[in-house]
Amino acid sequence: MTTMQRVYKFGGGVASPDVTEGDASMNYILGGKGANLAEMCRIGLPVPPGFTITCQTCVEYDEAGNNWPDGALDEIEAATRDLEARMGKRLGDAEDPLLVSVRSGAPFSMPGMMDTVLNLGLNDESVMGLIAQTDNPHFAWDSYRRFIQMFSNVVLGIDADLFENAIAERRLIAGVRTDAELSDEDLRDLVDEFKEIFAREVDASAYPELVVDGTVTFPADPRLQLRLAIQAVFGSWMNERACIYRQRNRISDDLGTAVNVQVMVFGNKGETSATGVAFTRDPACGARGTYGDFLVNAQGEDVVAGIRNTEPISDLANVPGLEEAAAELDRVFGILEGHYRDMCDIEFTIEQGKLWMLQTRAGKRTAAAALRIAIDMVEEGLISRDEALMRIDPSQLDQLLHPQFDTSAAVDVLARGLNASPGAAVGEIVFSSDDAVAVHEAGRPAILVRWETNPDDLKGMVAAEGILTSHGGKTSHAAVIARGMGTPCVCGVESFRIDAAAKEVHVLGTDIVLHEGDVISIDGGQGIVVAGAVPLVKPELTGDLDTVLSWADDVRLDESDGRGYHVRVNADNPEDAELALEFGAEAIGLCRTEHMFLGDRKQIIQSFILSDDADVRAKALEDLLAVQTEDFVTMLRTMTGRAMVIRLIDPPLHEFLDDPRELAVEIARKEALGRDVSDARERLRLIDGMVESNPMLGLRGVRLSIVYADLPLMQVRAVASAAARLKLEGFDPRPEIMIPLVSITEEHVQTRAVAERVIMDVEAEYGVKLDIPIGTMIELPRACLVADEIAAHADFFCFGTNDLTQTTFGFSRDDAEAKFLPAYLHEKVLASNPFETVDPAVLQLVKMAVDKGRAVTPEMHFGVCGEHGGDPMSIVDFFNTAGVDYVSCSPYRVPLARLAAARAKLTCAL
Numbered sequence: 001m002t003t004m005q006r007v008y009k010f011g012g013g014v015a016s017p018d019v020t021e022g023d024a025s026m027n028y029i030l031g032g033k034g035a036n037l038a039e040m041c042r043i044g045l046p047v048p049p050g051f052t053i054t055c056q057t058c059v060e061y062d063e064a065g066n067n068w069p070d071g072a073l074d075e076i077e078a079a080t081r082d083l084e085a086r087m088g089k090r091l092g093d094a095e096d097p098l099l100v101s102v103r104s105g106a107p108f109s110m111p112g113m114m115d116t117v118l119n120l121g122l123n124d125e126s127v128m129g130l131i132a133q134t135d136n137p138h139f140a141w142d143s144y145r146r147f148i149q150m151f152s153n154v155v156l157g158i159d160a161d162l163f164e165n166a167i168a169e170r171r172l173i174a175g176v177r178t179d180a181e182l183s184d185e186d187l188r189d190l191v192d193e194f195k196e197i198f199a200r201e202v203d204a205s206a207y208p209e210l211v212v213d214g215t216v217t218f219p220a221d222p223r224l225q226l227r228l229a230i231q232a233v234f235g236s237w238m239n240e241r242a243c244i245y246r247q248r249n250r251i252s253d254d255l256g257t258a259v260n261v262q263v264m265v266f267g268n269k270g271e272t273s274a275t276g277v278a279f280t281r282d283p284a285c286g287a288r289g290t291y292g293d294f295l296v297n298a299q300g301e302d303v304v305a306g307i308r309n310t311e312p313i314s315d316l317a318n319v320p321g322l323e324e325a326a327a328e329l330d331r332v333f334g335i336l337e338g339h340y341r342d343m344c345d346i347e348f349t350i351e352q353g354k355l356w357m358l359q360t361r362a363g364k365r366t367a368a369a370a371l372r373i374a375i376d377m378v379e380e381g382l383i384s385r386d387e388a389l390m391r392i393d394p395s396q397l398d399q400l401l402h403p404q405f406d407t408s409a410a411v412d413v414l415a416r417g418l419n420a421s422p423g424a425a426v427g428e429i430v431f432s433s434d435d436a437v438a439v440h441e442a443g444r445p446a447i448l449v450r451w452e453t454n455p456d457d458l459k460g461m462v463a464a465e466g467i468l469t470s471h472g473g474k475t476s477h478a479a480v481i482a483r484g485m486g487t488p489c490v491c492g493v494e495s496f497r498i499d500a501a502a503k504e505v506h507v508l509g510t511d512i513v514l515h516e517g518d519v520i521s522i523d524g525g526q527g528i529v530v531a532g533a534v535p536l537v538k539p540e541l542t543g544d545l546d547t548v549l550s551w552a553d554d555v556r557l558d559e560s561d562g563r564g565y566h567v568r569v570n571a572d573n574p575e576d577a578e579l580a581l582e583f584g585a586e587a588i589g590l591c592r593t594e595h596m597f598l599g600d601r602k603q604i605i606q607s608f609i610l611s612d613d614a615d616v617r618a619k620a621l622e623d624l625l626a627v628q629t630e631d632f633v634t635m636l637r638t639m640t641g642r643a644m645v646i647r648l649i650d651p652p653l654h655e656f657l658d659d660p661r662e663l664a665v666e667i668a669r670k671e672a673l674g675r676d677v678s679d680a681r682e683r684l685r686l687i688d689g690m691v692e693s694n695p696m697l698g699l700r701g702v703r704l705s706i707v708y709a710d711l712p713l714m715q716v717r718a719v720a721s722a723a724a725r726l727k728l729e730g731f732d733p734r735p736e737i738m739i740p741l742v743s744i745t746e747e748h749v750q751t752r753a754v755a756e757r758v759i760m761d762v763e764a765e766y767g768v769k770l771d772i773p774i775g776t777m778i779e780l781p782r783a784c785l786v787a788d789e790i791a792a793h794a795d796f797f798c799f800g801t802n803d804l805t806q807t808t809f810g811f812s813r814d815d816a817e818a819k820f821l822p823a824y825l826h827e828k829v830l831a832s833n834p835f836e837t838v839d840p841a842v843l844q845l846v847k848m849a850v851d852k853g854r855a856v857t858p859e860m861h862f863g864v865c866g867e868h869g870g871d872p873m874s875i876v877d878f879f880n881t882a883g884v885d886y887v888s889c890s891p892y893r894v895p896l897a898r899l900a901a902a903r904a905k906l907t908c909a910l
């Protein structure tokens with residue numbers, strides 16, 4: 001049996017050289033935090049020593065129903081002893097105690113999991129040792145009370161307010177304003193009081209190991225403190241918040257989290273101590289130059305919690321006693337960027353003038369910053385263009401295509417805050433996450449307005465169009481999460497006095513009071529808040545985005561390795577086509593013709609469908625021909641020189657008819673008024689006659705063209721005559737006709753024959769030669785199975801992966817998403833929604849059809865025009881696994897698809 005190493009050491013110690021075992025590549029074993037702590041040790045940065053317990057240990061612990069795998073506890077005990085030896089101190093020692101932090105750290109940075117426990121190892125004896133060593137009873141007692149408070153809240157889930165209230169009461173009794181003014185005795189009394197709260201709140205039956213002499217007791221044994229804290233981290237991997245976050249970010253539940261046990265350093269040891277967070281470049285806009293916040297005489301979470309107002313990192317060098325540490329930090333910034341060749345996010349603590357690095361990772365950034373940083377780093381020679389492309393997450397580009405305030409509209413700024421996450425949003429004020437979810441579910445946009453957010457707010461933050469906080473900074477929870485999700489966010493709107501209980505906001509300096517449901521607009525790029533709804537505009541593709549996308553085009557269109565990865569657009573009208581050209585689409589991959597029958601044209605198609613009278617039907621067809629021809633003329637003119645795949649009519653015809661239920665109500669109403677309803681009754685009879693019990697699998701797609709032979713005649717004629725007219729005008733129209741929902745080869749063959757006859761007619765009529773490819777939309781499993789047969793008669797295949805997913809699974813999309821997909825995802829029957837990211841089995845069908853088609857006709861081309869064509873992960877699969885030539889997606893997804901296609905090609909070349 002091979003034994004797996006479960007614990008990895010990092011750093012050295014006062015009595016030890018560096019003994020680091022891990023490195024940055026061990027993300028999946030040590031988690032991001034652990035891997036990078038090890039890496040920082042390796043490159044000689046000052047890191048408090050410690051050890052990391054692997055993610056695999058967490059997985060085994062969770063899988064065994066919260067039971068420790070054999071040997072794991074022994075290994076942890078050995079590592080603890082080793083750490084004690086390295087430091088020359090022992091946990092719980094009454095003379096000179098070792099204190100540690102217990103920190104979670106998954107392979108991906110993951111808010112939502114357990115918080116960190118600091119100062120672990122304190123008890124009634126070791127606090128005396130800490131006093132003896134520091135000669136600072138205030139610091140020691142404060143550390144002890146913080147430890148009990150954190151341990152109780154984080155490890156045992158006891159309400160943090162119970163402790164905060166106790167402190168507030170103590171301040172009142174002592175007659176002081178701040179915690180810092182509490183006396184040593186006050187703090188010692190608080191420790192006792194906290195222990196009582198602990199004893200009261202913990203359920204003895206759930207924690208038998210905490211029962212001493214029949215009552216629950218705060219654990220004095222540091223080994224027990226440590227084991228409980230580690231168990232809590234492992235348990236937090238599967239808590240609801242963490243699961244929601246992972247699902248949203250498509251992170252597997254099987255990874256587990258690591259636990260880092262690390263020697264404490266103290267940022268709260270007086271005026272030459274501090275703690276802070278920083279980025280090596282601005283995470284909002286990408287500008288060069290460090291960026292971050294710090295607090296003097298504070299510990300860890302104080303910075304992010306927004307309890308005290310932080311100072312900007314640029315001021316660190318001006319604090320007396322911190323000058324040297326500031327210079328050292330600057331040097332470390334340079335080392336880290338040079339080493340990681342990326343923008344780094346850093347946590348540090350300065351203990352009495354000495355700098356300690358507590359964390360680093362590639363910093364989260366807005367899309368705008370990602371582009372700026374990538375371009376700058378290419379210029380600086382740090383990375384290549386290909387690397388730059390691999391650094392930018394395609395789905396993030398969406399942010400840049402977010403709406404902005406229409407600058408032509410004059411806005412009255414109601415309040416200002418920090419520009420925490422770009423984009424503008426308009427919505428109703430809500431004061432709680434539950435209300436945000438409720439308003440969102442009612443189909444209305446909500447702006448979540450909070451003092452500050454915490455991980456429990458995640459649901460509401462997902463549901464909200466925008467987020468506003470009155471307190472936090474740019475590195476606060478709200479800001480970090482909003483940037484990650486691409487949700488507009490304005491933080492630190494200090495003039496908002498929020499009363500969440502009364503559901504109102506008083507705007508300082510005005511007599512304005514905002515209530516729940518009032519509409520406000522926020523611009524997270526500018527950090528402004530406006531009362532009422534500001535008109536929004538969509539931005540253009542310019543500057544950095546354009547630069548990066550042109551690099552992407554160079555990569556994806558390079559045919560030296562065999563084939564280019566092309567991007568087309570799904571566009572049904574000239575406006576969409578024009579927008580898509582601006583966004584860099586090469587051609588139209590799908591033009592749905594049925595949308596052209598809606599609006600005031602509904603009447604015409606209705607009379608065609610419902611009339612028995614041949615003349616009426618003929619007239620309707622003639623009218624349809626006229627309007628369709630005009631539609632195609634405009635679109636083909638816009639797309640001159642570029643392919644445009646036009647799909648013949650696809651949906652069930654009843655979609656063009658009145659709703660029979662509404663019509664029945666109408667009849668009843670008219671009858672009650674004594675009106676004549678005979679026409680309406682006849683109409684209802686005809687509509688009822690068209691009703692199918694399962695329209696998705698009914699008379700639609702190519703089946704319509706076979707049953708109503710006039711329809712394809714009319715549509716192909718419209719396409720061909722539009723092309724002929726444009727040719728005569730000197731344009732270069734390139735329509736391609738696509739036959740939808742084919743499952744039987746003969747369906748395609750017959751429809752193709754009809755189309756070819758019509759094209760020949762039109763050619764003769766206009767005296768021009770037309771070259772119109774005719775292809776098949778492959779969206780049924782049977783078509784994939786007989787793709788070689790169909791290929792003999794088709795010029796191209798385009799995969800309709802929405803229907804292919806529906807029919808492969810036997811799911812109807814709307815029913816699935818409304819009724820059972822959420823449960824499937826929750827119960828992990830499915831890992832992801834197959835309508836968002838292509839399912840492997842569906843992908844296999846696509847690949848099979850491509851292979852069969854290519855074997856028969858090597859010069860055939862293949863595309864994907866389902867919504868998956870705009871999903872970055874699916875795009876990689878379509879190109880690299882299925883071997884298609886293009887993906888086609890909605891206009892706003894085109895920029896994202898260009899980048900995703902380039903990345904697909906780069907990963908394929910690896």
Ligand code: ADP
Nearest residue numbers: 101103104116262263264265300301347349358
């Ligand atoms: P998160 O993943 O939520 O950022 P961390 O494990 O990084 O949690 O801990 C949060 C903060 O706690 C750190 O930024 C740091 O300031 C403080 N901290 C953690 N470990 C130590 C330590 N060993 N010494 C001093 N401060 C620490």
Ligand code: MG
Nearest residue numbers: 033347358359
């Ligand atoms: Mg951290």
Ligand code: MG
Nearest residue numbers: 740779800803
């Ligand atoms: Mg379809």
